[in-house]
Every structure is written in C-alpha cells, then in structure tokens.
Amino acid sequence: MAKGITSRKEDYSKWYQDIVKEASLAEHSAVRGCMVIKPHGYAIWENMRDQLDKMFKDTGHVNAYFPLFIPKSYLSREAQHVEGFAKECAVITHHRLMNDPNGDGVVVDPSAKLEEELIVRPTSETIIWDTYKNWIQSYRDLPLLINQWANVVRWEMRTRLFLRTAEFLWQEGHTAHATSEEAVEEAEQMQRVYAQFAEEYMAMPVVKGIKSPNERFAGAEETYTIEALMQDGKALQAGTSHFLGQNFAKAFDVKFMNENNKEEYVWATSWGVSTRLMGALIMTHSDDAGLIIPPRLAPTQVMIVPVPKPKPEIDEAVHKLMAELRAKGISVKYDSDKKKRPGFKFAEHELKGIPVRVAIGMRDLDKGVMEIARRDTKEKEFIEVAKVAEHIEQLLVDIQDNLFQRALEFRDHHITIAEDFDEFKDILNNKGGFISAHWDGTTETELKIKELTKATIRCIPLDAKEEEGSCILTGKPSKKRVLFAKAY
Amino acid sequence: MAKGITSRKEDYSKWYQDIVKEASLAEHSAVRGCMVIKPHGYAIWENMRDQLDKMFKDTGHVNAYFPLFIPKSYLSREAQHVEGFAKECAVITHHRLMNDPNGDGVVVDPSAKLEEELIVRPTSETIIWDTYKNWIQSYRDLPLLINQWANVVRWEMRTRLFLRTAEFLWQEGHTAHATSEEAVEEAEQMQRVYAQFAEEYMAMPVVKGIKSPNERFAGAEETYTIEALMQDGKALQAGTSHFLGQNFAKAFDVKFMNENNKEEYVWATSWGVSTRLMGALIMTHSDDAGLIIPPRLAPTQVMIVPVPKPKPEIDEAVHKLMAELRAKGISVKYDSDKKKRPGFKFAEHELKGIPVRVAIGMRDLDKGVMEIARRDTKEKEFIEVAKVAEHIEQLLVDIQDNLFQRALEFRDHHITIAEDFDEFKDILNNKGGFISAHWDGTTETELKIKELTKATIRCIPLDAKEEEGSCILTGKPSKKRVLFAKAY
Numbered sequence: 009m010a011k012g013i014t015s016r017k018e019d020y021s022k023w024y025q026d027i028v029k030e031a032s033l034a035e036h037s038a039v040r041g042c043m044v045i046k047p048h049g050y051a052i053w054e055n056m057r058d059q060l061d062k063m064f065k066d067t068g069h070v071n072a073y074f075p076l077f078i079p080k081s082y083l084s085r086e087a088q089h090v091e092g093f094a095k096e097c098a099v100i101t102h103h104r105l106m107n108d109p110n111g112d113g114v115v116v117d118p119s120a121k122l123e124e125e126l127i128v129r130p131t132s133e134t135i136i137w138d139t140y141k142n143w144i145q146s147y148r149d150l151p152l153l154i155n156q157w158a159n160v161v162r163w164e165m166r167t168r169l170f171l172r173t174a175e176f177l178w179q180e181g182h183t184a185h186a187t188s189e190e191a192v193e194e195a196e197q198m199q200r201v202y203a204q205f206a207e208e209y210m211a212m213p214v215v216k217g218i219k220s221p222n223e224r225f226a227g228a229e230e231t232y233t234i235e236a237l238m239q240d241g242k243a244l245q246a247g248t249s250h251f252l253g254q255n256f257a258k259a260f261d262v263k264f265m266n267e268n269n270k271e272e273y274v275w276a277t278s279w280g281v282s283t284r285l286m287g288a289l290i291m292t293h294s295d296d297a298g299l300i301i302p303p304r305l306a307p308t309q310v311m312i313v314p315v316p317k318p319k320p321e322i323d324e325a326v327h328k329l330m331a332e333l334r335a336k337g338i339s340v341k342y343d344s345d346k347k348k349r350p351g352f353k354f355a356e357h358e359l360k361g362i363p364v365r366v367a368i369g370m371r372d373l374d375k376g377v378m379e380i381a382r383r384d385t386k387e388k389e390f391i392e393v394a395k396v397a398e399h400i401e402q403l404l405v406d407i408q409d410n411l412f413q414r415a416l417e418f419r420d421h422h423i424t425i426a427e428d429f430d431e432f433k434d435i436l437n438n439k440g441g442f443i444s445a446h447w448d449g450t451t452e453t454e455l456k457i458k459e460l461t462k463a464t465i466r467c468i469p470l471d472a473k474e475e476e477g478s479c480i481l482t483g484k485p486s487k488k489r490v491l492f493a494k495a496y
Numbered sequence: 497m498a499k500g501i502t503s504r505k506e507d508y509s510k511w512y513q514d515i516v517k518e519a520s521l522a523e524h525s526a527v528r529g530c531m532v533i534k535p536h537g538y539a540i541w542e543n544m545r546d547q548l549d550k551m552f553k554d555t556g557h558v559n560a561y562f563p564l565f566i567p568k569s570y571l572s573r574e575a576q577h578v579e580g581f582a583k584e585c586a587v588i589t590h591h592r593l594m595n596d597p598n599g600d601g602v603v604v605d606p607s608a609k610l611e612e613e614l615i616v617r618p619t620s621e622t623i624i625w626d627t628y629k630n631w632i633q634s635y636r637d638l639p640l641l642i643n644q645w646a647n648v649v650r651w652e653m654r655t656r657l658f659l660r661t662a663e664f665l666w667q668e669g670h671t672a673h674a675t676s677e678e679a680v681e682e683a684e685q686m687q688r689v690y691a692q693f694a695e696e697y698m699a700m701p702v703v704k705g706i707k708s709p710n711e712r713f714a715g716a717e718e719t720y721t722i723e724a725l726m727q728d729g730k731a732l733q734a735g736t737s738h739f740l741g742q743n744f745a746k747a748f749d750v751k752f753m754n755e756n757n758k759e760e761y762v763w764a765t766s767w768g769v770s771t772r773l774m775g776a777l778i779m780t781h782s783d784d785a786g787l788i789i790p791p792r793l794a795p796t797q798v799m800i801v802p803v804p805k806p807k808p809e810i811d812e813a814v815h816k817l818m819a820e821l822r823a824k825g826i827s828v829k830y831d832s833d834k835k836k837r838p839g840f841k842f843a844e845h846e847l848k849g850i851p852v853r854v855a856i857g858m859r860d861l862d863k864g865v866m867e868i869a870r871r872d873t874k875e876k877e878f879i880e881v882a883k884v885a886e887h888i889e890q891l892l893v894d895i896q897d898n899l900f901q902r903a904l905e906f907r908d909h910h911i912t913i914a915e916d917f918d919e920f921k922d923i924l925n926n927k928g929g930f931i932s933a934h935w936d937g938t939t940e941t942e943l944k945i946k947e948l949t950k951a952t953i954r955c956i957p958l959d960a961k962e963e964e965g966s967c968i969l970t971g972k973p974s975k976k977r978v979l980f981a982k983a984y
Contacts, residue, residue, distance in 0.1 A: 035630075037563045037623065038567060042564065044560070044561070044563065047559065047642065051558065051559070054559065072532065072534055072538045073532065073538055074525070075532065076530065076616070076663050077527045079527060080604075083593070083602060084600065084601040090602060095592060097591070099588060099590040099592070099593065100616070101589045101590065102587040103584060103651040104585070106583070113568075114571060116587050116589070125604055126527065126586070127593070128588070135525065135526070138526050139525065139526075139532055159564055159646075161564065163591040163592065
C-alpha cells in the first residue's frame with residue numbers, strides 16, 4: 009500500500025479520494041462544489057477530449073460554441089425538461105458590483121438588477137434550439153451535426169471530485185434531422201462511438217442499453233446509455249445519447265420545408281460525456297499503490313529513472329532510448345532530478361499511473377540491459393539495451409489489452425442472474441455488480457425496488473434476449489431481463 | 497463586391513459585421529452580449545488554440561482548470577485589481593429555481609440565496625492565487641507554469657462580435673516564480689511567443705512594447721503588449737503579458753521558503769489572448785469580397801470545385817489530387833454538391849476565405865490542366881495536372897508570405913512621426929494609424945490627449961530609441977517616442 013492511500017478493502021470511498029489527491033488529479037476549490045483540475049488530471053482529460061473530438065469529426069460532426077447563460081424563461085419552454093433541470097442551478101440576478109458605501113470591499117449594485125434572470129447552463133438544448141430556429145428553413149439545411157466542448161453547472165449539495173461536482177467540463181452534441189429514423193440512427197451511432205472510446209481507449213468494458221422511462225433524460229423520447237462497472241461493484245453511467253423526437257423543435261418552433269414542400273418540425277438528438285469519465289477511469293483500473301492509466305490515454309507513457317542519479321554514460325543511453333521511443337510515437341520523460349532518490353521516484357511514478365518505467369543504472373548498462381517495469385502487474389524484467397524500444401512498444405499494447413481483459417473479467421463475473429427478490433437482495437448486499445432480472449416494465453415497480461434496495465435499472469441491454477419470465481418484485485409477466493445495480 | 501457585403505470604403509464597421517455574418521463566423525445570441533461562434537468561425541479559433549497550445553507547451557507550460565466562479569470578497573483582496581475589474585460582471589445570488597406558485601414557468605427560489613455572492617470570472621488571478629497558496633511552500637515547488645483555456649465574462653453594454661462581447665473564450669497563463677528576474681523573463685518570453693504567433697500564423701505584424709502606467713492591467717507592475725493595426729487605421733491590442741510583482745502573492749498570502757531558508761512572497765505573471773484575435777484576423781486581411789484566412793490557420797486550405805458538376809473522370813482526378821495534397825499535410829475538400837452551380841460555389845468559398853480554389857472541368861482535363869485560383873490576389877492560372885499538388889504546396893507558402901508582407905507594408909506606411917500637436921491631430925483625422933510622438937511621461941498628459949483626440953498610448957515600443965524631444969502636448973522634455981493611435 010502506497011503512502012497516503014487507504015486500501016480499497018478498508019474504505020473504497022476514501023481510497024478514491026486518496027488516489028485523486030495523491031496522484032495530483034484534482035482538488036476541491038474555495039468555491040463550494042467546484043473543483044480545480046490539476047495539471048496531471050487535466051493532461052489525461054485532454055487526451056480523452058482529443059480522441060473523442062477526432063471520433064466526432066470522423067463521423068461528420070463540427071464544433072461550435074454557444075452562450076454560457078440561458079434566459080430563465082427558456083428552461084420552462086419544454087415541460088419535461090424544466091422538471092428535470094430547473095431546480096438546482098446558478099442564477100445570475102445582477103450585472104454590477106460597487107464599492108461598499110459602508111466600508112471595505114464590494115457589494116452588489118442594487119441598480120444593476122437584470123430584467124430577466126439568467127441561468128448558468130446546466131445543459132444547452134434550450135439555447136441551442138433557440139439558435140437553430142434561425143439556421144433551419146429547408147431540408148437542405150439538414151442535418152446539422154454540431155458539438156460543443158464546454159463547462160456546465162448543476163448545483164450539487166454533496167459533491168465528489170470528478171463524479172459529481174457543481175461545475176464540470178463536458179461535450180454536448182446537438183443534432184437536427186429531417187426524419188425520425190435519421191435522428192434515431194444518429195443517437196445509436198453516438199452510443200457506439202462512446203462504447204468504442206470507453207473500450208478501446210479507456211480499456212473500460214461497457215454494456216450498451218437503453219434507459220427505462222424513469223431514467224430518461226428530461227425531454228427525451230429514448231435515452232441510450234453505456235454503463236460501466238466499478239471495482240466496488242457499483243455501476244457508473246459513462247455516457248448517454250438521446251433521441252429527443254420533436255420535443256425541442258416544438259418548444260422552440262423549429263420547422264423546415266421538406267422535400268415535398270411541406271412544413272414539418274425538426275427531429276433532434278443530444279449526447280454527452282463529461283469529466284465524470286475521469287472518475288470512471290480511476291475506479292476501473294487503479295489499485296492500492298495508486299493510479300493506473302491505460303497507455304492510450306497516458307500523457308507520459310514511459311518514465312526513465314537513472315539509478316542512482318544522472319551521469320554522462322546513463323544520460324547518453326537515455327537520450328538514445330528517448331529518440332527511439334519518440335520515433336515510434338511513444339511519449340517519454342526522463343526524471344533527471346538529482347535531489348530525489350530512485351526509490352522515491354519509483355513510488356511517485358507508480359502513484360501517478362505511468363504505464364512503463366525504465367530504470368537505468370551503470371551495473372545494468374555494463375551487462376547491456378535495462379530494467380523495465382510495467383505498472384499494471386508491477387512485473388519487472390531485464391531487457392537487452394538494443395531491444396528495449398521495441399519491447400516497450402509491444403508492452404504498451406499488452407498493458408492496454410491486459411487492463412481491458414482484467415476489467416472485462418471482473419465485469420462479467422459481476423453480472424448475476426436473480427430469479428426472486430430474496431436472491432436479488434442477497435446478490436446486491438453480498439456480491440454487488442449488475443443483477444440481470446425480470447421487470448414488469450412499470451415505473452411504479454422500478455421506484456419500489458429502488459426504495460427497498462437502492463438499486464436502479466441501469467439499462468435494458470441492447471442484446472437482451474426475448475425470454476418469458478416474471479418480474480422480480482411483482483411476479484407480473486416480463487419478456488426481457490434488465491440490468492439492476494447500485495450506481496454512482 | 498460580394499453579395500451582402502458593404503464595401504470598406506462605404507462603411508468599415510458595417511463591412512466587418514457583414515463579413516462576420518456572411519462568412520458564417522459568429523452571430524449575436526438571444527442572451528445580451530453573448531455570441532454564438534458558428535462552426536466555420538470555431539474551426540479557425542481551434543486552429544489558433546491548437547497552435548498556441550503547442551507553443552505554450554514547448555516553452556514548458558502545462559494546462560489545468562480552475563473554477564468558473566469567484567467568491568465576491570476575493571475580488572477586493574488586491575486593491576488595484578478590484579478597481580479594474582469588479583464593476584461590470586455577472587453576479588450569482590441564488591442556486592435554485594422553483595415552479596411559479598402563481599402560474600406558468602419558474603421563478604427564483606428566495607430560500608436559496610447564497611451567503612456570499614459569486615462572480616463569474618472576468619479573469620482568474622484571484623481564484624488561482626488562492627489555490628497556489630496550498631501548492632507552494634518551498635523554492636522546490638517553483639516555478640509553476642500553468643495555463644488554462646476557459647470562458648470569461650465581463651459585462652459589456654456595447655458589444656461587437658469577437659471584438660467585445662460579454663462572454664468570450666481565451667487562455668490565461670498564471671505563473672509563479674522564486675525571483676523577480678525570472679518572472680520578468682517569463683512575461684517577456686510570452687510576449688515574444690504571442691508576437692511570433694501573430695506574425696507567423698496570423699500573418700499579422702505587431703509592435704512589441706510596454707503599456708503606459710495608465711493602460712496597465714489592474715494589479716500589474718508592468719504590462720507587455722503586442723499591438724496590431726487594422727485596415728481602417730485603428731490599433732488593436734492583440735495580446736498582453738503582465739509582470740505582477742508580488743501583488744497577488746501578498747493579497748493571498750503566498751510565501752515560499754527560498755534556498756537560504758528565508759520566507760519570501762512569490763513573484764507572478766499572467767498573460768492572455770482571446771477570441772478577440774478572430775476580430776484582428778478578419779480586419780487585417782479580408783477584403784470587399786469576404787474573409788481571407790492565412791493558409792496556416794485555414795481549416796480548409798484547398799477547395800476543389802467540379803465544372804460544371806461531378807462526373808466519373810473529374811471525380812477520379814479529384815481523388816488523386818486530394819490524396820497527393822493530404823500526403824503533403826494539406827487540408828482539402830471536394831465540393832461535390834450537384835445542386836449548386838460552380839459560380840455560386842466560387843463566390844461562397846471566396847466569401848469564406850478558403851486560400852486556394854481548384855476548378856476542374858472536362859475541357860481543361862482534356863488539355864491536361866487544372867485552374868488554380870488564389871484568394872489573396874484573386875489571380876488564376878492553369879497548371880499541368882501532374883504539377884498541381886507541388887504548385888499548391890508552394891502557393892500556400894506564397895499566400896501566407898504575401899498576406900504578411902501586404903499587412904506589414906500597410907502597417908509601416910501607417911506609422912507616422914508627429915512633431916507638434918496640430919500635425920498629430922491632422923494625421924489622426926486624415927491618415928490614421930500609429931503616430932510616433934514624444935510624451936512627457938505623465939498620466940495627466942496621456943488622459944488629456946485622449947480627451948482631446950480619442951487617441952491613446954498603445955505602447956512604448958521595446959525598440960524605441962533614446963532621443964531628446966518635447967512632449968507633443970505640453971512641450972515638456974521627453975527621452976523616447978511612444979505610439980499613439982485610436983484603438984479598438
């Protein structure tokens with residue numbers, strides 16, 4: 009167990025906080041609920057963002073930027089939307105401060121009250137559809153395939169770094185289509201893009217499914233989700249994509265002339281992932297020694313440590329190796345700090361999740377080898393100097409695969425079938441993970457199960473088989489199993 | 497003159513608005529003072545951001561992210577800072593809405609009043625230095641070289657797209673140093689980075705200088721600036737870098753133990769450029785036919801248009817050319833829309849500022865040539881098919897150079913020496929541009945000149961020669977000329 013890190017077994021929640029703190033990923037700020045994303049955490053997020061951005065552009069999307077503020081009245085235009093979002097948000101009422109007439113500091117200038125209050129965006133459907141109204145007249149203007157990278161604010165009383173914060177960073181795609189079919193296909197496509205990103209880059213297996221009506225996005229006709237499983241057996245919703253029907257087009261009066269010269273409301277989708285993925289990444293792979301970053305998202309993939317400290321022969325070998333690795337597109341750093349001992353450095357790089365560490369000492373160099381350590385299994389081996397770069401190139405692939413396989417085995421081992429409610433509760437309390445069970449399809453039953461067990465329906469898996477059965481709670485007929493779990 | 501674009505001669509300000517609108521760069525939103533950056537505008541901004549980000553990282557900086565909100569009391573901690581920034585800003589007073597008890601819609605929940613109001617960041621010195629307090633204990637923690645890409649809000653009554661908006665996008669670097677010398681060197685370095693970016697990427701010549709005390713950033717000891725000249729003869733401050741001394745360290749009590757084990761306040765810099773650069777880019781190069789984008793920042797460098805429309809032989813030649821261009825790292829698109837005529841497409845791509853257009857028709861192909869048009873001079877020439885890719889590669893370099901040279905000649909022609917105040921006013925009213933004149937060094941004189949002429953001191957150029965003279969207004973002795981201009 010690393011210094012400063014509580015073990016998962018002892019206190020999983022504390023372990024998570026310790027990792028975030030000790031690996032210098034983020035911290036709470038002086039502003040309630042808002043976090044500071046520190047350079048190491050932000051560099052991982054940048055890699056996620058850049059990869060997602062590429063995948064969005066490869067599927068035909070472009071980026072734009074919409075206002076941070078939303079007029080209060082916009083929120084109530086779409087009836088379901090306001091129910092889901094209006095409640096907890098940052099409200100701007102004034103636009104000026106003035107020197108306090110009674111002494112130090114500044115106070116709000118009462119004469120600068122806004123006629124209509126503004127809300128800091130909790131999500132941007134309303135302001136974007138208000139804008140789309142002016143951009144869409146004819147089927148020739150469709151589809152609009154637009155994404156934005158932005159900060160959003162949802163006032164939260166109980167916050168956890170990355171997982172639930174008042175301000176967070178995210179992307180939100182907002183697309184407009186001429187037909188329902190095309191919009192549904194877009195929402196499904198983005199779910200696939202998210203799943204591919206989660207599995208191939210984050211090495212995090214996910215279940216693709218649809219949300220029950222109760223768990224749908226406020227204003228959506230269908231919500232597609234990818235659900236991941238954390239090491240404590242709790243599920244985490246990692247990304248959602250919504251088919252919004254014509255709800256926002258109707259609320260903001262966005263119509264277009266179709267190919268037959270008939271006026272119709274536009275069909276919509278929206279989809280998003282956020283800095284919450286950082287929390288998912290941490291909780292999928294990390295261990296009691298610290299963070300583990302999958303190589304494809306690691307800002308530094310290889311760290312070289314001189315043993316015991318830099319000297320000309322070592323530096324020469326290091327620079328040759330760095331050039332070889334960089335030529336292969338591998339990111340590498342040399343920790344040449346003379347004030348810190350190798351053991352200290354090893355612990356620090358392990359804590360920060362660097363996938364591969366190379367230790368280079370004179371004794372090894374004389375034998376023609378370098379010591380290569382992998383973060384995921386902590387295995388070390390000595391490799392001939394001439395073969396190190398090639399070895400590392402393969403090792404990074406192996407680590408990425410191993411992390412995914414390890415998480416997949418854990419996840420698959422934690423999808424358990426329950427046939428009755430006692431079994432359901434027993435699994436939930438003693439094993440955790442997803443429970444595959446029949447459900448009668450009603451919100452009433454879903455809410456009752458949540459009340460009794462804290463478990464919610466995470467999704468109805470896309471690959472769920474048609475199967476006759478009876479609801480785990482009510483015994484009423486059911487045609488499909490759904491996945492329940494306690495969730496973040 | 498392009499459809500929808502007022503000529504510069506007729507109405508320069510209207511011309512600017514027309515370009516922003518017709519080239520689909522940005523538009524006003526429903527929220528007063530906030531803009532929507534449209535996909536074409538955002539793609540140019542992304543290229544700026546990516547290049548600047550690379551230059552920041554190459555000079556040793558890392559990115560992080562700090563909160564959107566700042567507690568009101570923080571603003572008044574640094575006395576000068578609050579004077580410069582506190583006045584016009586978005587103030588958050590409540591954190592909840594509720595259904596209107598009297599009917600439709602939502603109202604602010606009076607029970608959700610914040611104990612202390614929050615301000616949407618107008619700049620982040622205060623929240624960042626409050627954070628740095630916990631990050632810095634010893635000289636070993638220094639320097640901190642951190643940048644953030646973020647949105648900021650400064651309430652503005654009179655807004656102009658990109659040039660002055662309530663919300664804008666920017667980057668803000670905030671560095672912490674052990675010595676005054678190192679901090680000054682950092683501020684100077686970032687001024688050089690900005691100047692290099694402006695000249696090499698935006699093709700926009702700038703004057704590097706320092707600001708007079710009156711024009712300094714609120715809380716700075718010295719402000720370094722790069723000043724550009726727009727086509728209407730007005731100056732535009734394109735980027736600033738500030739040496740903040742120990743002002744913020746003192747305001748937020750940030751001390752460190754130096755190498756001699758003595759406690760000292762930390763030295764600071766901050767530096768930023770914003771989406772205002774988009775306005776500068778437009779006004780430096782564009783003409784009455786539309787936008788002109790320098791090749792190094794163009795999202796699409798080459799547009800290929802089939803004449804009159806796509807057909808297999810043309811498509812084949814296009815795909816071969818596109819592969820050749822992409823192999824050279826050139827971004828290219830094929831406008832294969834069958835519904836629009838070539839003339840319409842030519843006008844659209846010209847309007848949007850695509851640097852190079854290739855027209856491919858059967859008659860030309862039979863002759864073994866393609867028509868290449870450059871946006872900057874609007875010249876066209878026929879080039880042998882086999883040589884087109886290579887020709888374009890060179891042409892993009894030539895266009896970039898030509899845009900810079902053209903802007904440089906204009907700028908140099910518009911730096912005029914004035915020896916007395918009548919001459920000063922005459923130049924200002926009839927020629928515009930920078931006026932190089934002696935100034936007695938007092939804020940009083942500076943403000944008087946501003947009051948009389950609307951001209952301000954843009955900067956004291958770094959390369960200003962020591963030269964005996966008398967102040968243009970007061971006749972008092974002066975040792976250096978400074979640059980005056982009317983400014984955006």
